[in-house]
Amino acid sequence: MSHDITVLGLESSCDDTAAAVVRGREILSSVVADQTALHAAYGGVVPEIAARAHAEKLDLCVERALAEAGMSFSKIDAIAVTAGPGLIGGVLSGVMMAKGLSAATGKPLIGVNHLAGHALTPRLTDGLDYPYLILLVSGGHCQFLRVEGPTTFSRLGSTIDDAPGEAFDKTARLLGLPQPGGPSVEQHARSGDELRFVFPRPLLDRPGCDLSFSGLKTALLRQRDQLIADQGGLHTQDVDDLCAGFQAAIRDVLIEKSKRALNASEGLSGFAVAGGVAANTELRAALETLSAKHGIPFVAPPLALCTDNAAMIAYAGAEKFTVEGADDLTLTARPRWPLDRAAPAALGSGKKGAKA
Ligand code: KG4
Ligand code: ZN
Numbered sequence: 343m344s345h346d347i348t349v350l351g352l353e354s355s356c357d358d359t360a361a362a363v364v365r366g367r368e369i370l371s372s373v374v375a376d377q378t379a380l381h382a383a384y385g386g387v388v389p390e391i392a393a394r395a396h397a398e399k400l401d402l403c404v405e406r407a408l409a410e411a412g413m414s415f416s417k418i419d420a421i422a423v424t425a426g427p428g429l430i431g432g433v434l435s436g437v438m439m440a441k442g443l444s445a446a447t448g449k450p451l452i453g454v455n456h457l458a459g460h461a462l463t464p465r466l467t468d469g470l471d472y473p474y475l476i477l478l479v480s481g482g483h484c485q486f487l488r489v490e491g492p493t494t495f496s497r498l499g500s501t502i503d504d505a506p507g508e509a510f511d512k513t514a515r516l517l518g519l520p521q522p523g524g525p526s527v528e529q530h531a532r533s534g535d536e537l538r539f540v541f542p543r544p545l546l547d548r549p550g551c552d553l554s555f556s557g558l559k560t561a562l563l564r565q566r567d568q569l570i571a572d573q574g575g576l577h578t579q580d581v582d583d584l585c586a587g588f589q590a591a592i593r594d595v596l597i598e599k600s601k602r603a604l605n606a607s608e609g610l611s612g613f614a615v616a617g618g619v620a621a622n623t624e625l626r627a628a629l630e631t632l633s634a635k636h637g638i639p640f641v642a643p644p645l646a647l648c649t650d651n652a653a654m655i656a657y658a659g660a661e662k663f664t665v666e667g668a669d670d671l672t673l674t675a676r677p678r679w680p681l682d683r684a685a686p687a688a689l690g691s692g693k694k695g696a697k698a
Contacts, residue, residue: 347419347663350407350443351656354396354436355428355456356482357387360652361403363411363418364660367466371410372646372653375399382521393431400439407652415447420668422659425453426676433675441671450668452659457681459654461489464614466657467643471611474641475603477629479596480617480649481507481522486551486603487681488610492661497682498603499551506592506619509555513562513588517581527585528622534579534586539565541591543598551603553595562588589624597628604636614641616648 346366353360357380362372377395381387408414423440426433437453444451460478464470473490475498485500504512507524514523519530541561544554562584569580604613613633620626620642633640647653 347660348413348417349420349422349452349656349660349663350404350418351454351652351654351659352400352404352421352423352436352440353456353459353650353652353655354400354432354439355424355426356432356650357381357392358650359396359399359403360650360655361400361407362652362656363407363413364466364653364656366660367469367657369466369653370413371407372651373403373406373410374646374651375403387429389429389431392429393435396432396435400435403652404439404443415443415449418447418449420450420452420659420663421447422452422454422656422662424456424459424655425673426455426679428456428677430675430677433677437673437675441673445671450663451671451673452663453669453673454655454659454662455679455681456650456655457483457485457487457679458493458495458662459658460616460648461487461495461681462492462658462661463616463643463647463654464612464641465661466654467647468612468614468641470614470639470641473607473610474612474614475607475610476614476616477596477600477603478617479506479615479619479625481505481511481619483617484553484555486599488607492658492665495681497680497685498606499553499599501553501555502545503554503556504559506555506596507617509558509588509592510619512559513585516559516563516566517576517584519581522618524619524622527589528624530582530585531589531624532582534582534584536583536586536590538583539587541587543591543595546595546598551599551606553599555592555595558588558591589622593622593625593628596625597632600629600632604632604638610638612639612641614643616643618645618649620648621645
């Protein structure tokens with residue numbers, strides 16, 4: 343197959359600097375340098391700090407990815423790089439690095455949409471056929487995409503404010519739990535009663551697949567403050583019950599909207615999920631049950647390929663190359679780059695950069 347070319351991928355759109363070498367569906371190396379420690383003191387990703395760290399780490403990641411794959415540049419067929427959407431400084435660091443490498447080695451340059459990287463991952467990991475439905479659910483994204491080809495996507499719905507991962511992180515902060523919030527909230531939710539507190543199910547009363555999560559943290563803040571006013575503080579059971587109620591609201595909204603997205607799509611080969619929130623056991627199980635009810639396979643790639651990485655960029659680059667060929671050195675960084683050109687721009691811009 344023509345996409346069995348060997349591609350070096352670069353990713354630097356948010357807070358992970360990554361490089362990988364992929365041949366066909368084989369990941370020869372995948373290096374990720376995360377910046378969690380650099381941003382820990384600020385409660386979110388600081389774009390300037392992120393951009394500088396990417397510029398410092400990209401060449402080291404490339405060297406390591408090539409070494410781990412046992413390759414030199416002579417064996418690489420093309421260089422793929424995330425050209426957006428994301429934090430402009432980071433995307434620019436990656437694009438400039440890739441252009442430099444392409445100019446120096448003469449290898450073709452491929453600009454990849456970060457979301458296409460996530461959206462094509464089920465093909466890399468499980469060989470899923472087109473068309474399929476994917477739910478991207480992370481700290482920066484939340485959208486339903488019908489994936490029809492390497493560069494053909496239709497967006498069925500997306501968040502109009504926060505991404506679910508952001509909501510988990512804010513909830514953890516409000517309850518004094520460690521970051522990242524998702525795993526901490528999930529752990530407390532295990533011993534909690536999801537019915538003790540009432541949480542809204544935003545946008546379920548409106549048709550369609552758009553989602554909203556910002557109201558949940560307001561609801562949580564109100565319940566927390568009421569408990570503190572009534573009893574002078576929070577007991578462990580209160581924290582567990584708040585986490586369980588919050589997590590159940592996210593799960594219910596995502597499941598109901600997934601149901602609608604599945605009903606609106608015909609001829610799907612499967613339903614896939616990607617993004618850090620896909621690590622949530624309860625959500626994963628509910629999505630799996632829903633897929634089974636619809637009689638289609640459920641694909642949840644391993645977590646290291648659900649979260650930001652460069653293997654997905656290399657793979658998506660290879661697929662794009664086969665249908666559209668290479669970009670030239672006029673390739674630019676696009677902080678906003680919607681996958682579905684026909685869909686209206688989504689509102690909101692999370693802590694991890696612009697949503698497309
Ligand atoms: O995809 P990701 O690694 O980074 C980007 O957003 O780009 O996702 C990180 C997000 C964080 O907000 C984190 O709290 C959330 O995924 N997360 C979880 C879980 N593990 C990570 N959310 C819910 N449950 C989890 N087990
Ligand atoms: Zn991402």
